[in-house]
Amino acid sequence: MTQRFGDYQNEIYLAGLFGTQPKLSLTFAELEDRARAALPPSVWSYVAGGAGDEHTQRANTEAFRNWGLVPRMMVGAAQRDLTVDLFGLRLPTPLLMAPVGVIGLCAQDGHGDLATARAAARTGVPMIASTLSEDPLETVAAELGDTPGFFQLYTPTDRALAESLVRRAETAGFKAVVVTLDTWVTGWRPRDLATGNFPQLRGHALANYTSDPVFRARLAKPPEEDPQAAVLEWTGIFGNPLTWDDLPWLRSLTTLPLVLKGLCHPEDVRRARDGGVDGVYCSNHGGRQANGGLPALDALPDVVAAADGLPVLFDSGVRTGADAVKALALGATAVAVGRPYAYGLALDGADGIVHVLRSLLAEADLLMAVDGYPTLADLRAEGALRRV
Numbered sequence: 053m054t055q056r057f058g059d060y061q062n063e064i065y066l067a068g069l070f071g072t073q074p075k076l077s078l079t080f081a082e083l084e085d086r087a088r089a090a091l092p093p094s095v096w097s098y099v100a101g102g103a104g105d106e107h108t109q110r111a112n113t114e115a116f117r118n119w120g121l122v123p124r125m126m127v128g129a130a131q132r133d134l135t136v137d138l139f140g141l142r143l144p145t146p147l148l149m150a151p152v153g154v155i156g157l158c159a160q161d162g163h164g165d166l167a168t169a170r171a172a173a174r175t176g177v178p179m180i181a182s183t184l185s186e187d188p189l190e191t192v193a194a195e196l197g198d199t200p201g202f203f204q205l206y207t208p209t210d211r212a213l214a215e216s217l218v219r220r221a222e223t224a225g226f227k228a229v230v231v232t233l234d235t236w237v238t239g240w241r242p243r244d245l246a247t248g249n250f251p252q253l254r255g256h257a258l259a260n261y262t263s264d265p266v267f268r269a270r271l272a273k274p275p276e277e278d279p280q281a282a283v284l285e286w287t288g289i290f291g292n293p294l295t296w297d298d299l300p301w302l303r304s305l306t307t308l309p310l311v312l313k314g315l316c317h318p319e320d321v322r323r324a325r326d327g328g329v330d331g332v333y334c335s336n337h338g339g340r341q342a343n344g345g346l347p348a349l350d351a352l353p354d355v356v357a358a359a360d361g362l363p364v365l366f367d368s369g370v371r372t373g374a375d376a377v378k379a380l381a382l383g384a385t386a387v388a389v390g391r392p393y394a395y396g397l398a399l400d401g402a403d404g405i406v407h408v409l410r411s412l413l414a415e416a417d418l419l420m421a422v423d424g425y426p427t428l429a430d431l432r433a434e435g436a437l438r439r440v
Contacts (some may be wrong), residue, residue, distance in 0.1 A: 054133045055144055057413035058421060076399055076407045080371040080392055083408070087395035094249040095157045099394050101243035102339040108347070109339025112369025115347035119378050120440040121431075124424035132420050133427045134413070138363055138386055139228050139309040139330060141200050144176040145413055146380055146428060149405075150338075150367045150388035151204035151230070154251050156186025158398045165192045167397055171405035173197030177413075180204050180230055180388065183217065184257035193224035200227040204313070207231060207292045211301070214292075216266040218305045229306050230333060230365075234314035236291035239341035252286065255279050261286055299327040311365065316351035318358035331363040331385075338368045338390055349379065356383030373415025380428055381437040 064074055077083040088096050102109030136146045149172065155164040165185045169192050172179040176199050181192050183206040193201055203221035207214050218229055244250060251257055261267045262275040262282055270289075275282035294302075303310060312324045313333035321332050334355040336348045348368035356364050366384035370376055376387040389412065396408035425431045 054131060054135060056132075057134065057145070057410070057417035058132075060410045060414040061418070074407075076396065076404055078411055083392065083395045083399070087398040090160075090398045091158065094247060094251070095154060097243040097247060097249065098154055098251060099152070099158065099391065101241055102343070103239040103241055103341055104343025105242075106339060106343065108336060108343050108345050109369075111347040112336065112339050112349065113371055113375075115349040115369060116371075116375045116378055118439055119349075119382070119437050121377065121381065121419070121423050121425070121437055122435060123422070124430075124436075127424040127426065127430075129421050129424050129426040131426060132417050134417065134420075136386055136428065141227060143178065143200070143386070146384075146386045147177045147376060147409065147413060147416075148202075148365065148367075148386050148388040149177060149179045149393055149409075150335075150390040151180045151182035151232070152390055152394050153182045153184035154257055155182065155394060155397065156257060157251060158394045159401060160398075161401075162186055164394075164397050166195050167402040168393070168405060169193070169195035169201065170402040171393070171397075171409065172199045172201065174402070174406050175199075175409045175413075177409050178202060178227075181226070182206075182257075183260055184252065185259050186257055188259050188263040189217075189221055189226070190224045193221075193226060196225075202226055202228040202230050202311075204230045204232055206235060206290065207294060207298075207302070208289045209292045210266065210270070210289050213261075213264065213266045213270075213289065215305055216264055217260060218308075220260075220264070222306060222308060226308070228309040228311055228330070230311045230313050231294075231302060232313045232337075233294060234335075234337055234341050236293045239337075240343070241340070252290075253283060255283050258282070258286055296323055296327070299324070299329075303328045311363075313365075315355060316346065316348060318354045321355050321358035325359060325362055329362070331365060332359050333365040333367075334384070335365075335367045335388075349382070352379065352382045352384060373412045373417075374419055376412060377416050377419050377431065378437060381431040383432060 158164045180202045203226040309330035311331040315332045363385040367388035379387045393405045396404035
């Protein structure tokens with residue numbers, strides 16, 4: 053059954069009749085400003101910052117301005133259908149929450165991973181849970197309720213550890229494994245370098261490692277007794293510069309749908325498709341890993357064409373419901389957001405995330421109503437989106 057996501061604005065207007073204004077901002081710029089004041093400077097710089105002079109990060113957001121939806125009238129768009137089929141799942145929305153490695157630290161109580169999962173349960177928007185988490189993946193999965201969750205894997209150099217993490221994700225009930233390819237080494241991030249801040253080196257977001265039997269077996273002492281030794285061990289095994297020769301091994305790790313994240317070149321997409329993956333994820337890590345590259349949105353059409361029917365997930369630069377609609381019109385199967393929900397979390401926990409997600413969905417729904425696109429298939433019709 054389709055939902056009327058645009059009705060969120062009616063709730064806000066009705067509350068206004070009784071003197072109640074929204075607790076949180078309704079624009080990304082205001083949300084960002086308030087989150088900056090709420091977060092510790094070290095967490096703020098890590099979440100908000102990007103690589104180099106952050107040109108690619110800005111280009112990701114600006115790329116959406118180069119596309120415009122062509123209004124269509126007299127089509128009877130009183131009902132909109134935003135449901136999507138993804139990996140055998142029927143999802144009520146095309147929105148996802150992208151993996152954010154320090155999302156735990158964005159919450160006032162330090163358990164943002166759990167708050168994100170609770171927001172997923174309340175909204176039906178799936179969470180892609182990061183390997184880098186303040187709480188073990190099993191605890192996160194238990195908070196998802198009936199909403200499916202996906203597990204994002206940073207592939208360690210220890211194959212046994214990789215297998216253990218994936219096996220745990222399967223057992224916990226995650227519905228797909230998303231392998232991030234562009235973060236085996238950390239990009240040049242001046243904001244973090246200027247403060248000498250790297251959260252994982254301070255022991256943050258390592259709960260999936262310190263709770264893992266394979267990782268613990270590598271340590272001379274339990275991580276509870278010698279946390280610094282655990283951090284040092286983590287630094288030595290975190291990053292695995294995967295090659296295409298590793299794809300058969302990755303594919304063998306799980307019967308769950310396998311998605312490769314960070315693919316922006318059509319030839320890479322074709323090799324992934326031929327290698328048996330179940331989906332591709334077009335992303336440049338929101339501009340956090342490499343500066344000077346192509347905006348992810350500009351790569352999306354060629355990625356969709358090369359995927360040849362495989363599901364295509366997308367993120368990088370999505371700030372509004374209108375942005376999500378444009379990415380969907382360019383062929384993305386589902387669109388993930390990162391910083392917007394992280395800022396909502398920083399300001400009001402799970403309630404803040406729910407507000408952000410409902411706002412994004414309301415804007416997308418109302419845009420499709422006003423411009424005359426009742427379904428996602430209509431959005432993807434030839435001529436619906438044009439360069440401006």
